[in-house]
Amino acid sequence: MEWQRQRSERTLTPPLRCYWQGTELAWQAFRAQMTLTVAQMTLPSRPDAWRGEASLAEIAHALAEADPHDTVLIAGCQVVVAQTGAVQPAGESAVLWLAGRDGPVHLTRGEIYCAEKGEALTAVAARVLEQNELSGPPEACALFFQPGLEALAHSGWDINLYRQDACWGDIGEMEGLTVLSLAAIYAAHYQQPCGWLARDPLNTLAIGIVKPDGQRQ
Structure with missing residues (x-):
């Protein structure tokens, strides 16, 4: 909801591609919520897996040939299960971006x-x-x-x-x-x-x- 509010001045359209870091089950839950929240953001049933620098290279190539309003969705979430004796406490995180040719950072x-x-x-x-x-x-x-x-x-x-x-x-x-x-x-x-x-x-x-x-x- 916060992500939608931040982009209320823009008309959101389905992204060219979607990259996901996380489980398939988590993606399906995210996809369903996105459909409810932003109906025009139709997402695929199977996203591309996030592969770090290799994915960044693919995104750069795709956007270089894209229209100015085209975007690529990059998202992920993970909750790490706590384990006895672990050096770091178990954490959780989530990210959601729209990458495009026109944005506040390069x-x-x-x-x-x-x-x-x-x-x-x-x-x-x-x-x-x-x-x-x-x-x-x-x-x-x-x-x-x-x-x-x-x-x-x-x-x-x-x-x-x-x-x-x-x-x-x-x-x-x-x-x-x-x-x-x-x-x-x-x-x-x-x-x-x-x-x-x-x-x-x-x-x-x-x-x-x-x-x-x-x-x-």
């Missing part, structure tokens, strides 16, 4: 890091800066703890201030969409770039930057 596809290939994480981070036309790391970077991030800290990335573990606990496979969402909120609110870093379903990590729309530094 999200690029990011870059992937695969530890098995032997490439330095700092080299991947440097490509992210080049991709976003930035001369240095953003002041903020939303992330959950990942091993081996010390090299990023030495190259100017802040890997501690906006670490989310204490805020969310263990949210499982929702970490990626959560930090992407937080980076977008930060960029829109502060009008400054915000980095994000997360485990990637197909690689070791993915890293990227969200910027206020049209910003160049």
